[in-house]
Amino acid sequence: MSGAFEALRGELREAAAAFADGPRALEGILLGLVDDVDRAVREPLEIFPVCHHSPASAIAMARRLREKQPKVVYLELCEDMAPLLTELRNCRLPVAVQAFATEVDGFPAEWAPLSVVAPITEASAEYQAIAYALDTPGVELVLVDRSADHVFQWDRPEPPDAPPEDEEAALHGDAVGVEIGDLRPRFAELEEHLLRHGKVRHWSEWWHQYVELPLGDSDHDTYRQVMFLIGSLFRRLAPGDTGRVRVDEDRERYMWTRMREHLAASGADPADCLYICGAFHAASRVAEFGVGGSAGFAISPRSASTWQYGLIPSSHAAIEAQFGLAAGSVSIAATEWAKNLKRTKVKPFQLAGQTGAKKRKPPAASPDPVAELVASDHLSGFLRRPPTLDTLDEAELLGWSVEVVRAARRNGYLASTADAIAVFETSILLAGLRDRAKPTPYDFQDAAVTCIEKDSVPGRRDVRRIVEIMMGGDRIGQVGYDALPPLARDVHDRLAPLNLKLQQRGVQRALLDIASRPELERCSDVLWMLRYLMPHGAARPIMGERRLGERPIQESWDLALGTHQRSLIELGYEGVSIEQVLEQRLRRAAYHPQATAAKALAAVEDATLYLRGARLADELGTRALEVLSTERTVDGAPEVLHRVRRLLAHYRTSEPVLPAWIESFVKAGYAHYCTLLPTAFTDEDATVDQVAAMLGFLFSMETLALSLGCDRAQLELAIAGSHPAEPSKVALLWAAQVQLGVLSRAELRARCAELLANPLVLPAYPRYLSGFVHALEPAPGLADFVVEAVSNAFAELPDPVLLPWLPTLITTLRERGAELVPLLIREAGRLFPGRLAALDEWVPPWHAEPAAAPEPRRAGTSGVALVAAHPATTNALANLLGCEGGWETVKPGAALLGRFPDTASALEVILTGA
Structure with a gap:
């Protein structure tokens, strides 16, 4: 142990004995400090x-x-x-x-x-x-x-x-x-x-x-x-x-x-x-x-x-x-x-060459002579020395005071020369209260807040932040082009035709007239991928959008790549180009253990939209098909429906044939949703929106599914096996039955009239109407009936029932406005009068007196007259039914029709259309 610190050790022993009841604990700590210093100083x-x-x-x-x-x-x-x-x-x-x-x-x-x-x-x-x-x-x-x-x-x-x-x-x-x-x-x-x-x-x-x-x-x-x-x-x-x-x-x-x-x-x-x-x-x-x-320390491998x-x-x-x-x-x-x-x-x-730094000469190659380090006690003198009291630098403090007032005025404060004097004097006062001869920047900051910031902050910066900026707090570093990863440099190179200072912080406006400068379309592709990959605000479109099957004409962007340089650099850790990073992220989203069919389809749509390649889209579409077959819930049905519709519309207009994966997806989805439909109608966790989306998939994809080998009997059995109890789902089922042809509109109108006539059902009638509004998804042809049902509800429902339902109706239409509102508006415009003067005399079509229905005709009389008027047709039908002989008199035909009354009725319907 070195003797250089023996004097200090002795003083610390005396201090430990004087300030502690038992000198051992405190002495051990104080002497241990000196031992640590001695050991570190003597290290070669x-x-x-x-x-x-x-x-x-x-x-x-x-x-x-x-x-x-x-x-x-x-x-x-x-x-x-x-x-x-x-x-x-x-x-x-x-x-x-x-x-x-x-x-x-x-x-x-x-x-x-x-x-x-x-x-x-x-x-x-x-x-x-x-x-x-x-x-x-x-x-x-x-x-x-x-x-x-x-x-x-x-x-x-x-x-x-x-x-x-x-x-x-x-x-x-x-x-x-x-x-x-x-x-x-x-x-x-x-x-x-x-x-x-x-x-x-x-x-x-x-x-x-x-x-x-x-x-x-x-x-x-x-x-x-x-x-x-x-x-x-x-x-x-x-x-x-x-x-x-x-x-x-x-x-x-x-x-x-x-x-x-x-x-x-x-x-x-x-x-x-x-x-x-x-x-x-x-x-x-x-x-x-x-x-x-x-x-003996073993370093573990990475x-x-x-x-x-x-x-x-x-x-x-x-x-x-x-x-x-x-x-x-x-x-x-x-x-x-x-x-x-x-x-x-x-x-x-x-x-050398440091960006933003002054050029300095490197140090001389030969070192200066340095005396050999000797473990001498410099610590005792430092600890005994009283603190040095810096003299007040009035010029420096006055410069700070003037500058903070100037900065405060730029940020909306009503500061004046009097405030600068107050900050100056208060800084000195605070330093004196804290036993300091010279105000520190912290004293000055407290004084500025006290004297300038009165009741509120007029701008986005308070006085404390203004002082920090004045002291250099807004200094932000920047990574130079040569130090950027390859991906970031590639982005800068590909956006060079925009003639912007992309390294600069802040927002810059980029205008792309692609119609006159087709080469800017590549810049547009890069910007849309950056918008997808980077945080909000790095690349924000002001004008223009990217949709399937559409080509850009003009676009306007707000770019802040310099502000979000860290995010751009971190993209470079994931790949050498933004296309590679985007492809990796889409695959990661589609193959995630918690991925759903809707998320996989979203990846397909994004791959088609941004990468414009069929290879990745086909791979992700196959993955969506695999995920769909394992799902046991219908939570993602609305998103699945909308994405499949968009993809189908795109492929039908841009491709000669549909990709194999989407045909398989439609076929599998038809069978999948037919299987889940009865359960979804009775499941409390399945919302009416989800069930409507399932029906929308089944009815809108039915033609394609049947052409691919699906059986319509699956859908008929699913509808027949559905027995919902919730009113909105009941209305949805009725709409599906009308769309399927099982239920006529007259019968549907009669059921709604029965609901309005039943006082016990009136409180629940708005829920039936909500179901009919959602039914526009699978059955858009019922738009006129929905307008009729809603109009009848406004006319006949009492206010205590109608008014609480209105927010639900508005919310539903707002959420589904893009799909449902145009249908209802177009149908209402067709049914309602176009001029205000005609409204007083207008009678709703569903309230008009129906034409007198023809009296029912019995098969025994009208059927005989009918077959008598067409003997050749009667003889052909008799041959089909296995009757021998021809038509000679009315009696044999009457006898035949008498033996087969059901057949006679069917023939009457076929021949008369009644």
Whole structure:
């Protein structure tokens, strides 16, 4: 054990004895902190502890890299993300390195898709290390943290509960975040204690005030020892969450194992290496710690899941939402980074050719002489030193005050110069109340909210958000064209004829005059596929639609591909072209274990609509036929009916013959729905809409089904075996019987009259009418009768029965308006008078006096007269009936007809048509 920290140990023993009843527990914790710092400082392979997105860490990292000029940089980042880091030079920061797996093998299927992101900003220590290693000749960058696959192997991290509503904060989606230096107390009581005594609201403000600012100007040794101490403190005071502790320790074992493997394979000298990790992991107590640690940790193999890697745009708001940081903290860190660079004159590292960055010369190849690290105590001096009170920078604070008022006015606030003065003075007042000589950005933000935001927010941004934007909070990264996956580049290339800046954020209008420029039809195809694959708003049609069998003429689109760049990049993980991705998704939907015949038909329609190929449509149609044969419910009958009708209409107009799969589907569907029809009529779970759709399929597809070999007796038996009790289904059955010819319209009209005449049935009569309205699906020829029935209901039903039914009627017509309303309107226009003056004298056709019916004629008299008038016909019929002889007198015919009265009646009907 080194004696460099003996003085500090002695002081901590005295403090433990003075502040605790029993010195053992507190002494063990305090001395353990010093031991952890001592151990980390004495490690031959220099450990550089950092905090994620900390300007102080980034400044210390840039300074140390220029001093030491290490030949090998070990970085705490997922090792499988290394090939993507070179693409950072083609991007504008902040961006996030992403690992993405759509098809998982070795993980539960409900976890898919798996996504891991590691955001990178310019004001982060890891970016400084990456830029130094990639642009300095002879330097090797080695990522040593667990792979994205191991992230889910060891312990599935919980993604965010729900994507943030803010567009900028939702850039990472529901991906799992991986960061360097998760420095936050895991002991809730400790964090609450620090916030209360620090007079701050949240952890980000505490870190900025008590760690970030004091370490900004510290030397290298002091910075390292303080960060080691903080990491050890949070680690030792963490709750006993065995799962979390196990994952943390396994990560440390993993990283030290990878570093020893690399040192052994490359022969590098540990003195020429630098290990960059989070301060929480720097003061590790695992046996594998250090280049001389044990080597017994076995790294499990990765699963068989296929991982894709790419860069996605990020933002300060997205990073804050991902890692639970206070809103505006990353923006304030970026502002602090720029101030630190100006104050310390440290020259940061930037990748050559970095988009949006100034060109900087790479560091010199020869390292500066660096004194050998000696474990000396810099920690005691830092802990004894009183906090440095920065003098008030009035010019900076005044500039902030003027700028926030200007931004507030642009966002609808009635702010004035007086408000700027109030913000200035209130910032100083709040800093004094919080024992700070200089207002921090957090004090300024509170002052601006207090002085400017009065009663309401006039625009879509409140004052707090305005301050965040003023500090750089609206900075959003962008992935350059060269760093995009092949699919995204292909989309940009194919949409190039539109002459739009597709990389630009925001909405752009695209006008496609396909009639005059036929080459734009290919752009239209791409846009419709993007609309299908990407989130709402990425590609939104303003004018134009895509229907089966139709060709576009003119279209207008609102495009926001730059805003939804992450979604476009993630499409590139699924395939090399949007056609391939669309085909995969359609197959996945059709072959899903929970897929229905309706969903499979939807996939067929989409394949025909967007891919315009018969191969995939035939395959998915065969799949729809397979799914239909296994269904035992009629839940999807309405959608099945509508999609089959559209597909049939398309194939009949565009193909010489119908595809084999749709003929088989119609044939199988006819038998399938005939079998389920009696059960559906009596099943309470089957709605009248579903039963109407079944009947619509049977009657509308009947001609095709019979031509394919189906038997109409199946439908007749199904109708005869149906015995519903619910009024709307009873009316639906009556309509089906009329359509089938079993029931005449006169009989149907008589049954409705009986219902209206029965006082006990009147409350249920509207339900019969609902059934008749739904019956227009299978029997559109009954439109005139439905108009008659509804008119009679309005005329005869009492108001207590009629009025409660009207909302149901309106709802039904609204849901089925495209199919039912035109039929009813057209029929009503034919029946009702066209002029108002004719309405007073108008008599409904169903109320007109019917013509006098002819008196019934008995077969014995009228039949004799009929056969007597046509002797040749009578002789032919007699021969068919097996009677010998011809017609001579009336008596033999009368005798014949007398022996066969039923036949005589049938002959009378045939010959007279009565």
